[in-house]
Amino acid sequence: MACRTAFIIAISAALLIAPSAFAQGASDPTGVWQTQAGDARVKVSKCGGGLCGTIVGLKEPIDPATGKPQVDDKNPNPALKRRPMIGLPLFSGMQPVAANKWSGQIYNADDGGTYASSVSVAGPDTLRVEGCVGAICGGENWTRVGR
Template structure:
């Protein structure tokens, strides 16, 4: 869960390496726009993708474990559908239920931290 607005399903990417983590949007606080339609990826820089529903969109890619540093990942990327931009990503597990992600442009020291909280999938609107 990020800022109580979106939840990601994070899992191995499924590539040949097998160690990288990827993530898709799994829940949205407001899954529908003002007209009642599913929210779309309207800020995507690719016009061909702007009509796709946000539910299920891959936003986290290629987050690799840091050798000899358990609970740390680096070299990933994050797509923010709010602005349509891609960012660099690193992460540190603080506990079994808390992950602190460093989202940045260019260099990690230019970024901001985002705290991600583990949540159980529940019933109700917003789940993809």
């Protein structure tokens, strides 16, 4: 009888702990995320009390036209046009604004622009990334591919 009682207590404790452990994992934005289009992987990490996001992988890391690694050639700053895409910082000033939500700016390497943005954890393996240009806003869901 004592073994059965100990077993029930152990199971009950595990059931009480499991939801909080899941909630912590679900709200953790850090890790490696694949963009919705699957063309890039971004490592999100904690920095400066907020979040940083850096490109760590590309679907096509080599530019087919040049045969060399992809560079930030859409950047309006001539001094930055030759920096490699892998290692490129995407998020800046991403600070917490609500539970599971951070706001700041995001760099769009497709057009060289920096936009108001927010990221929020939408599930254990989903990061919602949104950005606005003036009154026009859009977003996409990124999928966790690593911790």
